[in-house]
Amino acid sequence: MQVALSWLDYLILLTYTGFVVGIGFALKKYMKSSSDFLTSGRSLPTWVTGLAFISANLGALELVGMAASGAKYGIIQANFYWVGAIPAMVFLAVFMMPFYYGSKARSVPEYLKMRFDERVRTLNSISFAVMTVFSSGISMNALAKLLHLLLGWNYNISLWICSAVVLLYVLKGGLTSAIYTEVLQFFMIVLGFAPVVYLGLKDVGGYHAMTELLKGVATNPASLHLREAGITYRPDAWTSVWKPLLAGPAYNTMGVDWFAMVFGLGFVLSFGYWCTNFLVVQRAMAARNMTAARNTPLVASVPKMFFPALVILPGMIAVALMAIPDKGYRIPAPILDNAVYAKAMAVVAADASAPADQAFNDVSAAVGKKMDAAKVAALVKDYAANPLPPDVFQDRLWNAVAEYDYDGTILSLVKRYCPPGLLGLALTGLLASFMSGMAGNVTAFNTVWTYDLYQAYFAPNRSDSHYMRMGQMMTVVGILLSIACAYFASLYNNAMDVIQLVFAFVNAPLFATFVLGMFWKRTTGTGAFLGLIFGTAASCVVHAVTISEGNPPGMKGGYLGVLHTFPSEMAQNFWLAICAFLICLILTAGISLATQRTKSDEELKGLVYSLTPKIRDEGTPWIQRPAVLGTVLIAVCVLLNFIFR
Amino acid sequence: MGLDIRWPIGLLFSLVGLLMTIYGIATNGDAAMYHRSLDININLIWGIVLLIFGVFMLLMANRHKNDPGSPDRK
Numbered sequence: 109m110q111v112a113l114s115w116l117d118y119l120i121l122l123t124y125t126g127f128v129v130g131i132g133f134a135l136k137k138y139m140k141s142s143s144d145f146l147t148s149g150r151s152l153p154t155w156v157t158g159l160a161f162i163s164a165n166l167g168a169l170e171l172v173g174m175a176a177s178g179a180k181y182g183i184i185q186a187n188f189y190w191v192g193a194i195p196a197m198v199f200l201a202v203f204m205m206p207f208y209y210g211s212k213a214r215s216v217p218e219y220l221k222m223r224f225d226e227r228v229r230t231l232n233s234i235s236f237a238v239m240t241v242f243s244s245g246i247s248m249n250a251l252a253k254l255l256h257l258l259l260g261w262n263y264n265i266s267l268w269i270c271s272a273v274v275l276l277y278v279l280k281g282g283l284t285s286a287i288y289t290e291v292l293q294f295f296m297i298v299l300g301f302a303p304v305v306y307l308g309l310k311d312v313g314g315y316h317a318m319t320e321l322l323k324g325v326a327t328n329p330a331s332l333h334l335r336e337a338g339i340t341y342r343p344d345a346w347t348s349v350w351k352p353l354l355a356g357p358a359y360n361t362m363g364v365d366w367f368a369m370v371f372g373l374g375f376v377l378s379f380g381y382w383c384t385n386f387l388v389v390q391r392a393m394a395a396r397n398m399t400a401a402r403n404t405p406l407v408a409s410v411p412k413m414f415f416p417a418l419v420i421l422p423g424m425i426a427v428a429l430m431a432i433p434d435k436g437y438r439i440p441a442p443i444l445d446n447a448v449y450a451k452a453m454a455v456v457a458a459d460a461s462a463p464a465d466q467a468f469n470d471v472s473a474a475v476g477k478k479m480d481a482a483k484v485a486a487l488v489k490d491y492a493a494n495p496l497p498p499d500v501f502q503d504r505l506w507n508a509v510a511e512y513d514y515d516g517t518i519l520s521l522v523k524r525y526c527p528p529g530l531l532g533l534a535l536t537g538l539l540a541s542f543m544s545g546m547a548g549n550v551t552a553f554n555t556v557w558t559y560d561l562y563q564a565y566f567a568p569n570r571s572d573s574h575y576m577r578m579g580q581m582m583t584v585v586g587i588l589l590s591i592a593c594a595y596f597a598s599l600y601n602n603a604m605d606v607i608q609l610v611f612a613f614v615n616a617p618l619f620a621t622f623v624l625g626m627f628w629k630r631t632t633g634t635g636a637f638l639g640l641i642f643g644t645a646a647s648c649v650v651h652a653v654t655i656s657e658g659n660p661p662g663m664k665g666g667y668l669g670v671l672h673t674f675p676s677e678m679a680q681n682f683w684l685a686i687c688a689f690l691i692c693l694i695l696t697a698g699i700s701l702a703t704q705r706t707k708s709d710e711e712l713k714g715l716v717y718s719l720t721p722k723i724r725d726e727g728t729p730w731i732q733r734p735a736v737l738g739t740v741l742i743a744v745c746v747l748l749n750f751i752f753r
Numbered sequence: 754m755g756l757d758i759r760w761p762i763g764l765l766f767s768l769v770g771l772l773m774t775i776y777g778i779a780t781n782g783d784a785a786m787y788h789r790s791l792d793i794n795i796n797l798i799w800g801i802v803l804l805i806f807g808v809f810m811l812l813m814a815n816r817h818k819n820d821p822g823s824p825d826r827k
Contacts, residue, residue, distance in 0.1 A: 116776055120769055127765045131756070138755050156758055288758050295762060299806070303799050307790055527786050529773050529796040533803075 110260055111523050117532030124536045125273055128292065128543070132277030132285045142576040145282035146555045147214050148394035152284070156291055157400065158407025161391040163290035165412075166297065167545040168538055169247050171419055175521075176514035178423020179439060180334075181361040182322065182346030183752060184353060185423075186416040191374040193412055194745040196382035197405040198738040204383050205392060205734075206723055207626055209401040210714050214393070216386040217560040223625045223715045225633035225706065226564065231640060233560035235614045236386055237553055241586065242607055244549035245593020251542040252594065257443065258519060258535075267594055270539070274546045275587045279580060283394060283555070286547040290391075293540040294411070300537030301418055301518075307525040308425040312432070321428040322346040332430050333478070333510040346424065350753040363657075363676030372682025376689040380619035387552045398723065402734040409741050413748060419518075426517045437524065440516035441477075441509035448475055449502050456501075460492035475509065483508035546590060554582035605663065613651070616685040617643025617692030624696050629709065629716045635700030643692025650687045656680045759814035767807030773800030 113121075139145050177185040213219040217236065221229035252267040277285045312318045326345040329335040345352045345361050352360035353369060382388060382405070392404035429437040455474040459467035464481075467488045472479045487504050490496065496504070522534045558579045567574070597604045621640050624631045655666030656677045665680060674680040713719050725733050777797025780786055787794055 116772065119772065123765065123768055123772075127761055131761055134756050134761075288756075288761070291758055292762060292765065295766065295806075299766070299799075299803060303795055307793070307795070310791055525790055527780075527790050527796060529776050530790070530799060533769065533773070533799075 111258060111531065113259060113532065113535075114528035116529050117535065120529075120532035121536050121539065124292075124296065124540060128277050128285075128289045128540075129273060131288050131292075132280035135281030135284050135288070138284070139280075139282055139576075142558070142572050142579055143214070144284075145576055146551075146558060146579045147390075148282070148284045148287060150394060151396050152287065152394050152400075154395060154400040154403045154407055156287065157391050157395045157404040159294045159411070160287040160290040160394075161388055161404050162408035162412050163294040163297075163541075163544060164388050164391055164548040165408075166294070166415070166419075166541065167247055167548075168541040169250060169545075171297065171301075171538065171541060172250075172515050172518055174416075174419035175423040175426070175518035178420035179426050179512075179514055179517050180423070182326075182424060182427075183349055183416070183420065184345075184360055184362055185420045186349055186752065187353075187369055187373065189412060189416050190349070190745050190749050191370060192378040193382065194409050194741065195374060196378040197409040197412065198741055199379065200383045200389070200392075201402050201405040201734050202738045203717070204622075204626060205402040205405070206398070206720065207715055207717075208389060208393060209395070209398055210720070214559050215555050216384060216389055217556060219715070220621075220625075220636075221560075221564075223707075223712070224631075224636045227637045228621070228633060228640070229560055229564070231637065232618075233556045235611075237556050237561070239611050239614075240387065240549040240553040240556075241589045242593050242604075242611070244546045244553075244586075244590040246597050246604060246608075247542060247545050248590055249594040249597040251539070253598070254519070254538075263598070267591060270543055271546065271587050271591055274543050274550065275584065278547050278550055278583050278587075282579070283390070283551045286544070286551040287391060287394060289540075289547060290544045293537070293544040296533075296537040296540045298411070298418065300534040301422075301522075303530060304522055304525050304534060305418060305421055305425070308422060308429070308521055311435070311525075312425055312428045318425060318428040319347045321431040322424060325427055325431050332427070333480070333512070334427070346427065348753060349749060357675040357679060362678050363674075364679040364682060368679055368682035368686065372686045376616065376619060376685040377682070379623075380615055380617075380685070380689075384618050384622050386556060387548055390552055390555065399725065399728055399732055399734075403732065403737065406734060406737045406741060409745075413741070413745055422521050423514075423517050426521060437520075438507065439512040439514060440520050441506050441511060442513040444475065444477075444502075444506060444509070449498070449505065452505055453498070453501055456488050456491050456505075457495070459488055464488075471505075471508075475505070478510040480508050480510045546587070550583055550586040550590065553586040554579050557582045557586075602663070609651070609663075612681065612684070613644050613647040613688070616647045616688035620689050620692035620696060624693065624700070625716070627717045628697075628700075629712055629718055630700055630705065631696060632700045632703045632705055633707075634703045635696045635698075638699050639692045639696030642695050643688045646691040647684050647688035650684050651680075654680055654683075757814050757817065759810045759817075763807050763810030763812075763814055765807070766803045767811065770800050770803030770805075770807050773797075774804055776800070 143149050174185065208216070208219055211219055211222055213222060217229045217233035220232050248267060248271065251270060252263045255261040255266040256263045277289065281288070309315060309318065312321065323343040325332060325334065326341045326343050329339060329341065330337040341361060342352055342355065342359055345359070353366050357363045357365050392401050395401035395404050426439050429435050430439065452471060452474040455470045459470050464485050468479065468481050468484050471484050487508060491501070522531065526534055558575055562578055563575060617640060620643060621636050625636060651665045652668040653666065653671045654674060655661055655664065655670050656674045656679065659677070661667050661670060664677065674683065709719055730736050773796045777794050777800050781794055781797060784792070
């Protein structure tokens with residue numbers, strides 16, 4: 109899996125690094141107050157905040173994960189964009205940004221304090237702060253591992269150097285630095301990966317040829333070891349978004365029903381993420397005026413809509429390539445330890461004259477993975493005739509593994525198609541998105557800590573320069589905590605899975621709180637606080653009593669007994685979110701009706717829809733009006749869904 | 754913010770585009786190297802694309818150099 113970089117690739121990488129650090133230093137002289145540092149002084153144009161908005165979301169893990177899902181599930185994964193993002197982004201722009209931006213809140217938790225009370229703010233800011241640190245750590249761990257596997261770089265050195273670069277430019281230029289490098293990263297990713305997608309598509313013979321190949325794969329996915337033997341799908345399972353979904357969970361690759369997809373992903377999860385996550389909303393809050401702030405998510409949704417071509421398509425290309433044996437391509441197998449190779453080599457040598465099925469079973473047991481029978485038989489035969497040198501043996505054994513490390517898909521394509529030069533560009537894009545992911549998390553973390561926890565509880569009424577210093581200090585702390593989390597993730601993989609599960613529980617009910625708070629003035633602080641807590645508890649309980657097919661009760665749910673079995677993990681997640689949302693919604697509403705309002709209509713002005721004067725944008729040209737743009741974007745999105753139905 | 758982001762974007766991509774273009778010209782006809790990119794000199798082609806993009810960004814930045822900001826600036 110290793111690739112060798114040429115001097116030109118290193119030069120491109122260094123040039124990029126030089127530029128991001130340079131941007132940090134160039135911005136240093138503009139950092140005069142805590143609001144310059146933590147909120148960009150609300151001064152940026154729409155196209156900059158818009159691209160940063162989408163870039164903050166397009167982390168490297170997304171890039172890697174979407175290609176993986178494109179291979180695993182096919183084009184149905186585009187639902188995460190066309191159903192699970194665009195509507196929520198338009199909603200944020202048209203309906204919610206006026207409250208976030210108009211209230212002058214410096215963060216999403218601060219809005220919650222203005223709308224409800226200190227308890228809701230604290231609950232949200234603590235869970236958010238912990239979450240940013242962990243997600244930044246998880247992604248840095250993935251980066252260092254990747255650099256180790258791909259380039260043979262030392263894990264520790266890559267981790268610390270990348271973190272140091274991020275620290276340098278965030279410390280100098282604050283949020284503006286992070287936003288500027290996100291814009292740079294956006295172009296780096298798009299321009300770095302577009303040629304790879306083009307070459308891949310050309311290699312399989314164009315889009316139409318690819319869909320024909322994938323139709324064959326869908327009817328017999330076991331032939332490529334994509335599914336267990338015996339599972340078949342409709343021919344359009346990998347190439348249609350809606351038809352397999354509407355046919356039912358048994359007919360689509362994800363095993364979900366359309367209602368869970370539309371309501372669970374498209375409404376609960378998607379609105380919960382896009383409309384309440386401070387990491388992305390912070391970018392819109394940095395815009396220079398209300399129109400720019402509202403148009404930020406709209407600008408972002410244009411590239412978002414077309415990203416499936418950049419991130420999901422490579423996974424589909426990879427599967428189509430595997431369906432052409434001549435191409436000699438496969439999605440890489442999971443990495444095997446040297447001990448496994450040694451053990452397997454001994455078995456292959458010992459089974460030289462054994463019957464084929466016995467040799468196959470022995471080798472499979474030694475490797476501990478599913479193996480391809482024909483390739484194992486050929487390997488045993490060749491080894492018996494003439495012992496292979498260790499590196500050839502390792503290569504062939506690894507190739508005979510009939511399981512895939514789907515996360516390696518995108519890099520295997522980069523490796524396959526990129527000559528020196530282009531390789532440097534694509535890898536720089538990848539590295540850039542890891543680093544800017546860390547920067548994004550750290551800038552959200554230091555703002556929430558400084559304004560929502562430190563200023564609120566530890567040191568109110570200090571001078572602005574005091575908070576500015578605190579913001580800078582928390583940048584260092586945030587990065588150190590991320591590094592600690594990266595090490596934690598590399599050591600305790602399972603603990604990390606639990607932590608991410610807990611985040612999913614916390615996030616699921618969030619949108620209910622916001623939607624009630626923004627659109628119903630009767631919602632009280634106590635209602636919101638208890639609703640959130642019980643909504644989270646509800647998702648824990650639902651998880652504890654349901655399971656998805658094929659999973660034993662335990663980490664994946666069902667540890668308190670199994671009341672319901674979902675056809676897939678994804679269906680379980682979507683329904684979990686739906687339950688948490690509904691319970692939070694009902695409880696918040698119920699408790700609000702049973703408790704006294706603590707904020708008067710006057711205090712809620714600018715925070716609740718019915719008490720806020722409508723924004724009159726007749727003065728702005730139609731091309732800048734969020735409602736008009738939003739409608740156009742939704743129409744284009746519907747059209748895309750229709751074309752790829 | 755005082756720094757127009759179009760300057761660094763323009764400079765970065767002009768520079769990288771230039772590097773790739775020169776490298777593409779220097780290695781033009783290297784069949785072994787460009788076999789993997791389906792016998793296309795992708796460095797030359799894409800280098801030129803990046804260069805055009807970079808120069809375009811620089812031109813935009815230069816055009817707005819003395820701009821106090823768009824009309825909707827508060």
